Amino acid sequence: MTDGRVIFLIPVFNLLFTDSIVGDDLTVYKNSLNVTAGQSVLLPTSYSITYPLKNWPSIEWVTKDDTIVYCSVTNGSLGAEGRPVWVTENTIISPKYQGRVDFFRLNASLFLKDLTEMDTGSYTVRLLMDGNIYKGAIHLWVHQSPAPTDSMVGDNLTVHTSSLNVSVGQSLLLPTTYSISSPAQSWPSIEWAREGQTIVHCSVSNGSIRAKGLPVWVNEKTGISPEYQGRVEFFPLNASLLLKDLSVNDSGTYTVKLLTAKNVIKGTIHVWVQRSPASLEDYITQSRTVIFILRMIGCCITPVVLCLLILCCECR
Template sequence: MSSSQCCWSLGSLLLLLGGNLGVLLNIHQDLVNGTVGQSVLLPLSYRFSRAPCFPVSIVWTFTNSTDTLISCTLLNCSLGAGGDPSNCSAKCFPHPAYRRRAELFPENGSLLLRDLQLSDSGVYSVSFRPWYQTQHLTLTVHEQRSTPAHPADTVKQDHISYYVSGICSAFLLLLLLFCCIRHWGAAQQKRRKIIKQQQISSVEESHMESTVVRDTAPVYASIEDSFEQSQPRPTPEVVYTSITSPGPPGLDTGPCHLLL
């Protein structure tokens, strides 16, 4: 008789004896609570009462569904002194609806559910085959609830808010001061430019006046020279002269006075 036939015969015998002598299951918590959107572990442990005949199947089912949630076939395991399995070689097959949400741990048989939903609430069953020994546990999924922050966390957050507000206020003050200084500098530069332009204009006006005076002086000098060179007219004098001309007899031939 082959070893596999012997193992199946032994399994059949254990099943006839009650089916609870091949593997011993231990449910650590039969009521489990979870929160929507988080993960939860359905805890389980098992050990073999004697050397098992591999392969051994671990099957998790959900009573709200007729399909198998996940199944795992143990191909081989190392057994400790008390029959505790370790370093198991296994192949697990989750249902398509739980492909990314369910994970089974072969060494202890526990089931991890991710991204919980309210519809995940219910009774879950785990069974080991070929012994068909089954255990049940209940999962209750709750809505997320906002919990009040711890006082220390609140104080810490307040301090952080104060620091951030202070830094922002200081930055705004520095920015305002920079704008004022820049505006004042621009005004001073404009004022200096205006003063410089006024100074340049004054210098140009002074230069023009000096040029006019310098150009006018020779004219006055020329005119003065002309007046100096011209002689004043002599004061007219009255000069008289006498002219005697012969005339016919009987006429007075006195002298004739002429004004020169």
């Protein structure tokens, strides 16, 4: 006895695959950034390239019609998501920005140093690939430092954000500044740690400071924990810490300490490292073979499945 029901088999795997996932792509992770004069800032981006590869791209950063960086990639290797693992390239930095910028060729991020109010403006990144141009922009606001107050005459540590979000594989700047008593009676030590584990310890032995107590130059000895060698960069003039090639395991609370002869001043930044949406692409890419096989044998399976369904219905 049958009940007249008809069962449809829907190929749900087809809903997962889209061509847009495997093409060239440029992602800019911030629309705008605010920073104080004298600080450094990271303009965070990442890019992926079509695989299999036909040509390597060029990348450029521009502002106010001035080219900051031009990078021409000539060779390299791509991960499953089309993201560069390593590249060989030729990078040219404008004389105007020599010594003031660092360019990260694996994700196209740009690091600006020692900012002034004149650096305020829109910064555009372009990925030039196979005749196409992919671009994004970040507006940077550089504010004047607050006027000196009594609280700034002594030792002081400022952490400029309480939490930050970033995707796997990116770089991230933990922005801080510090001032020391003027005239300097003793020089401080600076320490960064994550969940109690020391990342960097910097001992300042000499230097020069401005009227506000901000360092102009310092002599220092910096030690980086073996676990973080090659993955962090420390800036002794403002105590900021740059984290590179982040993974989900790098999530946590980061603590910075300014250790002076009289006091220990500290601040914290919580970092959330999220899996990139591209991690789904890897799953989809790995599923292509399965999808292809299902399609090839689908016409053979369908009659068998229908016969089984008919027999099951008749048995009722």
